[in-house]
Amino acid sequence: MTLIHVLFDSNKLTGLIPQSIGHVTSLEVLRLDRNSLNGPVPSNINNLTRINELNLANNQLSGPIPDLIGMNLLNYVDLSNNTFDNIEAPAWFSTVESLIVLVIESGGLHGKIPQNMFRFPQIQQVLLKGNAFNGTLDLGKTGSDLQVVNFENNAITNYKSSPNYNATIVLIGNPVCTAQLENPIYCSPQQQMQKAYSTSLLHCTSTPCTLDQSVNPQSCNCAYPYEGLLVFRAPFFRDVSNSSRFQELERSLWTKLSLTPGSVHLSNILFNNDNYLEVHLKVFPSTEMYFNRSEIQKIGFYLSNQTYKPPAKFGPYYYIASPYSFPGSNGRGKSSMSTGVIAGIAVGCSILLIVLVIVGIYAFKQKKRAEEVAKQSKPFASWASMSKDSSGAPQLKGARWFSFDELKKSTNNFSEANEIGSGGYGKVYKGIISTGDVVAIKRAQQGSTQGGLEFKTEIELLSRVHHKNLVGLVGFCFEKGEQMLVYEYIPNGTLRENLMGRGGRQLDWLCRLKIALGSARGLAYLHELANPPIIHRDVKSANILLDETLHAKVSDFGLSKLVSDSRKGHISTQVKGTLGYLDPEYYMTQQLTEKSDVYSFGVIMLELITAKQPIEKGRYIVREVRTALSKKDEEHYGLTELIDPTIRAAMNPIGFKRFVELALQCLEESTVNRPTMNKIVKEIEIILQNEGLNTNSNSASSSTTDFGNTKGAHHPFNDQLQKETNSNAFQYSGSLFAPIVEPK
Structure with a gap:
């Protein structure tokens, strides 16, 4: 430029x-x-x-x-x-x-x-x-x-x-x-100056026109021109009588504005007190007496926005348009009706309009009042009307419906201060509901919402799942175009965050065994006792949350798939899960079974040992462990360099070799060689029981029991729990929204 x-x-x-x-x-x-x-x-x-x-x-x-x-x-x-x-x-x-x-x-x-x-x-x-x-x-x-x-x-x-x-x-x-x-x-003060140029109308006979009409220099007929003032701020000449120069301007105007040749009239040309050249401009319609609105808009735009470029000698300019009256306005195209009739019609229409507005406002208020009453008595009454495929209100067990306004209030209008996590599905907010309970509210963002039927199916499923080691659904909201799930609030973050040492907490080996057992029990419940059974499909350390006492809770059922009782294998056209945790057989065959969750759990067991992510600096933890494995090493099974330093210093970790062997069984290439989650629960219980810990073994059905020390032995973890039960060192991580990786 x-x-x-x-x-x-x-x-x-x-x-x-x-x-x-x-x-x-x-x-x-x-x-x-x-x-x-x-x-x-x-x-x-x-x-x-x-x-x-x-x-x-x-x-x-x-x-x-x-x-x-x-x-x-x-x-x-x-x-x-x-x-x-x-x-x-x-x-x-x-x-x-x-x-x-x-x-x-x-x-x-x-x-x-x-x-x-x-x-x-x-x-x-x-x-x-x-x-x-x-x-x-x-x-x-x-x-x-x-x-x-x-x-x-x-x-x-x-x-x-x-x-x-x-x-x-x-x-x-x-x-x-x-x-x-x-x-x-x-x-003499009075000298005759040269006359300024004006477009000639000598070829037109004296045709009388009304006050707001002018003679079209092209047709010599009366018409309604579009008028305005062209103001040139720096012309390269001062001769206002030069006919050839202003005729060049006329040609430029009708050519660049796509007008009929000869349909431009220039007059009253002078230099004003600011030394600007003023030219009064009239442009005429081609054949009709009037321009239509689109033509006026086009011409006005070209001139007012300087899209039109005049000959170079005229320099920069601006345009001041005069109002244009279309047919029927300002007396043009007069109606045959008398003024009295028109006034009567106008008054009658005004009264009718006022009455209709009053009736409409009254009807609207009555409708809103009725809707509020219906909503309070039957919170699901409007479910079907909100989605064509919702097929009626959901059948819930232990979960409740929340209004949008209630959740909005509980999160301080979904403020950033209440935001505790985010992901591909949307955002998670911490809120306090009317009962005083703290909850985590998972709010779907635009583009991530499901159809009414899918959303109904999901909340019906989640409301039926009740287990100590699963994050519980408190309720949901399906109102005003919003889809929100309300979960119990889990304060101490994800297993992945804790293994990375965020918040200053370090997990000893016994604590990790208990987390593995709790997670396994939650998954076993989904596979064996949920009705219908559920395959998680995205088991990973970021989807295992730790509560106030560091008990594990499996979260995020957004990818869950119902399992038919008559069929244990499912062909999926789209493999879903997270890289590093994906079952290779599922990835290759696209056949999903409960053993796919078992493989992912095996990766988590290796994370508990090493504290490393599944894929770190291009290295896959499963391959690294298999390569380093040595049965000659009685203490650490050849994994000394891979073990998390936090637990490596501990003397003879409880059941370490058996835990490693169980993890490798979960990671078998073939699904038939992997144990079930129920079997994994029993194996971890045996590891703990061999050290005199009472696990109250009810396998997958255990939902209320805790660990007890039957030998009276002292473990540092017990002291740590007492000190940190009320700790807020870990904030909610938003892991309910774990990102989904779909390998190509």
């Missing part, structure tokens, strides 16, 4: 003109007139060799008049009404032959008048009134375009005319006028 116009006239600018203006050599127009600028004009102003118009008039500039030698494209100069040094006419008066208009009024100039400037081929106006030029004004041989010479109020004592100049010359207020016995024309 190149800067070519600087139009800062009448902007109340103060201070100096910056020296850097001389470096903007791309400038074609520089207008700083009618401000309060002071100080000298930068000496490098003549670096602007491309400039066409220079206007510094009506400021408080001082010092020498700027030297404009070398500015050979300069058409218009106005340096009037400043406080420049009193000097004789500068040399550039005789050298800048591109000048069209020279204006320096009250500029402190004196001495002889240079004759050469009247010979310039393009010169049209020389306006030097209010100076102190003296001697004889000798025009010599003038240029053919010269129209006005004004030396009013100088000190000229004699005038020598030119044989080829008969246009306007003004010498009022000079001694040459007071010495004359007769008052010559150049001393």
